[in-house]
Amino acid sequence: MSATSPLLKPDWRLFGRRSGRTAPTRWLALAIGIAALTVMPVVSLVVIALTGVSDNWAHLISTVLPESVRVTALLMIGVGLLSAVVGVVTAWLTASFDFPGRRFFAWALVLPLAVPTYIAAYCVTEFLHFAGPVQTTIRDVFGFATRRDYYFPEIRSLGGAILILSSVLYPYVFLTVRMVFVMQGRKAADVARTLGASPFGAFRRVLIPMARPAIAVGVALALMETVNDIGAVEFLGVRTLTFSVYSTWLNRGDLAGATQLALAMLVVIVCLVLVERWARRDQRYTIQRGDKPAEGHLRLSGWHAAGAVLACALPIAFGFGIPAIILGDYALKRLDQFSDPALWSALETTVIVASCAGLVTILAAFLMGYGVRITGSKKLLTLVRVGSLGYAVPGTVLAIGILIPLAAFDNALDAFLRAEFGVSTGLLLSGSGLAIVYACCVRFMAMGYGSMESGFAKLSPHLDHAARTLGKSPGQTLTAILLPLMRPALLTGFMLVFVDSAKELSATILLRPFGFETLATFVYASASRSAFEDSAVAALLIVLIGILPVLALTRSILAKAQ
């Protein structure tokens, strides 16, 4: 891209005012161009919502809406709290203390991220239902015969949904918060300790407030995924607003009403984020350069060590262990599927799509992040943030928002070329692999841009000034100074987008061309005829390819940090 040429003229000033066609203007134009592409699907949904007339609102408000608002609110509060507590506590333990297995937990706690929510819901239900291993054992031990003979909590419930969703979504909090604790926490905690605070006191009064922006980012990601989820909540019989979005659209043929409802949910999410930002408006979070990551950890022993091990092991067992056992068990009975060439080609497609999506998203996020950094443009920032909201829109609804403008573009191009040159391009973008990569970029820009934003925030503007003073061109500053320093952020962002793209289902299924199978579509084909177990091998492969970047990249990031 153009970053290789000396784009920025010598009179370029960091955060300087725009002066004609100077470099920041061009950076701004580039960044706005990219941001516009990420915003387009949300905009097209707004158009659908505003141009359509829905006769379902009165019906919804007088029937299911109050209950589904309540359920959705409780689900969000539950998932928000539980994933925050689990994520923060495990991040604190692994960053500050030494106990048996700490190094293992430091990366294994990320593993549940590789498990799609719908697979987690299915597996945990299998594990805990009447005919599953847990209840069968209980009946054998106590001699019960039927479900009515004893009490067992119902996993298919709001509580169960909170537990299951949190168990695979807490890693967002763990990842963002742990980075803060590892990079900055030790010094602050040490100061607090010398002033007489207990380790827990330091945690509560110093570390948690310090990590608040990171907690907010992680929890926001978890909540966005919670509201866009339909597979897991539908399976668990939890009627969220998302459920009403789909029944309004599919059973009542009212896409406009469904879109209006989905956008209303989006507005609520935006308000939550704004309120949280407003609540800490007077606080400043600065990073002292030269802070070294913690060396040496407080050693835990006895009950404390056992408690720490348990606190770290439980989330992994629940979010990763149970799904792995259930899928592994089904897969063992279906070893013949491993010789199915269709499975391997689906695996290949999945890896290619996820890699492309990861790279393109990070590239776009990096350029937009840099655009915001050097121009300080509030408009651009707003645009970028709106583009990141795609993640909170129910997947298939967002996919419609992607499909319509792409197909309209294709048809317009085709009509133009036919009229002018007699050439037909047909559907160039929609219904191609590119459309799916684009869809993943839009859906997961929140992770990509979030990583870039926190990465850039850690780099002082003085770096840019220094590089410029030493005669580096701005393009060189970007690539020689900022890019290497941004490595952890780039890797984290890539990993998150890769893992989520490998799990992506709803947009892929709607936008794919003939013969285009990913592992997720493989799984869905079975799940949709309630024979999920037949796709256990494919589901296991989704988890496995999600693990690989988690392993490679967390280890590489942690190796740097430690």
Next chain:
Amino acid sequence: MTRFKMIATAALGLSSALGAATAACAADVNIYTSRQPELIQPVLDAFTKDTGLTTATIFIDKGLEQRIAAEGTNSPADLIMTVDVGRLAAAKDAGVTQAVTGEAINENIPAEFQDADHQWFGLTARGRVVYASKDRVDTDALTYQDLASDEWKGRLCTRSGQHQYNIALIAAYIEHYGEDAAREWVTGLRDNLARRPEGGDRDQAKAIFAGECDIALGNTYYVGKMATNEKEPEQKDWANAIKVIMPTFDNGKTHVNISGVALAKNAPNRENAIKLMNFLSSDEAQKIYADLNYEYPLEPGIETSDLVAGFGELNPDDISLSDIASHREEASRIIDEVAYDSGPQS
């Protein structure tokens, strides 16, 4: 510099490779289907063997009509195949289908299983029936109305009322008895629920096996699938725990839903597509297609497999499916109005 270039090049390179690799590999007949491809492929293979025409499928679920509509005149879709009459009707409503007249399929498929304007055609039928516990339920005959009677209080399990199969059943009830009667009936069903609606039809059989409920609503073919599941033999136990009761309306007939086909409005290979439609309604294809999923062929005179025959005699309702489909919106609203999915009110 180089790294940046590397990332950019890799991203663009991979993307264009992806674009090239997935460039439309269309065939003589292109099918958008919400019926699982593996339940279609054997019959498509038979078609290819007979005619030499190739086929390609994409499995699309939600949004199938929107995709064809958005693709407009450039849409590669020739045929739309679905598993629920509601989806066929939605495709017609979205204006993405076209009529087929004067063809073999018009003759082969009984009128009540065709759209009134011949915009879509049923191919196979599945009964929406009652799974009942062999141990705890004595009767072998029920009407749909019976399911709402007090006798079954706390004994009924179903999947979500908003699921398309339940929507179609309620829509049929509306067609028979009117909307108010249907609301009353669904309220009665709700009061009989043993638990909140959840899972799929198989899960209801499992719940009967587990003793959580005594009767459930389900499609016929799931019984066949469970009874023959060699990979998960425990499902045979679920199938063994239940018997199939064919409930009836006042006319003595049972509600059936269909899997079906429609010709896409801008089908680029219209002639070949109609050939395939005719083939799908032929004796040969009807037999294969129905047996694949333990369903009932719609062309009269084709025998069902022994396993399907073992469910008991199905006497399919003869009210028109297009009339049923026209009530699905009311049905969906009734489910919300009586808060069916919130489960038993106590």
